[in-house]
Amino acid sequence: MIDDEERIAVFFDFENIALGARDRGERLDPLVIMDALSERGRVVIRRAYADWNLFAEYRQALVEQQIELIEIPQRTGIVRKNAADIKLAVDALEMAFERDFITTFALASGDSDFTPLVLKLRELNKRVVGIGVEGSTSKLLPGACDEFLFYESLLGPGSAKAAPRRRKRKEPAGPTGETEPEEETTDLGSVARMVTKTLSGLQRSMDGPVLSSMVKRALLRKDPTFSEGDYGFRAWGELMRHLETAGIIELSGGAEGDPFVDFPKDGGGEEAAFELLKEVVAEIEQRSGPPPLSGLKSELRKRQPNFSEKNFGYGGFLQFAKASQAKGYVDLEWDDEAEDYLLSAGAI
DSSP states (O other): OOGGGEEEEEEEHHHHHHHHHHHHHHHHOHHHHHHHHTTTEEEEEEEEOOOOTTTHHHHHHHHHTTTTEEEEOOOSSOOOOHHHHHHHHHHHHHHHHHOOTTTEEEEEEOOGGHHHHHHHHHHOEEEEEEOGGGOOOHHHHHHHSSSSEHHHHHHHHTTOSOOOOOOOOOOOOOOOOOOOOOOSSSSSHHHHHHHHHHHHHHHHHSOOOHHHHHHHHHHHHHHHTTTTGGGSSSHHHHHOOOOHHHSEEEEEEEEEEEEEEETTTTOOOHHHHHHHHHHHHHHHHHHSOBBSTHHHHHHHHHHHHHHGGGGGOOHHHHHHHHHHHHTEEEEEEEEETTTEEEEOOOOO
16 A cells, blocks of 8 residues: 555765765765665655765766756855755755655764754654765764664675774673673674564563564664674574574464564573573582672683573563472572572472
């Protein structure tokens, strides 16, 4: 149904994005951006703002994509700092109020000055998609958008000259004061952790089954820069099928191309992780008495270096240990003197 499609207005801060691409050794190709937006809906308004005397070599490519060129002269003998930015922002807000049929605003820029505009558009119940060149994109702008696309990623794996993104996260300290080590987030293990943690959260917050598309939307709300292409997958469905094959999730039913997602009914690798915890606790308990929860995760990693409770959808190690207790693998008891949980091997 045509009424169900997103109707997109795209605005290019052309100087910012073209010079950003040039600095990365790329020539900006508007077709790449327009193709990505066309996959998300109907692009009904297309405008690019610049002094076109300075970017004349791009005119033909932009006209071929039916992009309207808005002239912002810079050589008039007067100071016109941010003139293109101001004109773009005014036009975008005017359209947000006057053209209700526009559901999504796409902003091709990495300039943090547009962050207030993005936030205002979202206040007006408009979806905002940002597009920027990684090396010249402010850290503030992507988080303000509903989705943010890096131009290098749109070119396809191996096409861009930029190094891959490696976002590090340091987990906050848990109830026992144990802080998670930093984890790289460009490997398959990390994307599995993101999916399972998101799936677990969705299951806690809603009554019905969780669709694959719901997991993807939730991931984008958490991290607008997320793209399965960064992990070597051509489509979201391909990533989900890979995780199912690995025994991390289970897919079933649902609409065509959008199955229900759940954790494996047989526990998948979770049961093996519970068994590992039990073995480590029993070994320490026999040697020196019930071990405290703090530091126990490090003992598990001596046996299995890639262990992480997040692979199974748990938000922290304490939650994982309590789930293990619920299934009879270990027992937990709070000790006031130690100010920590003490564990012992369960009867199972």
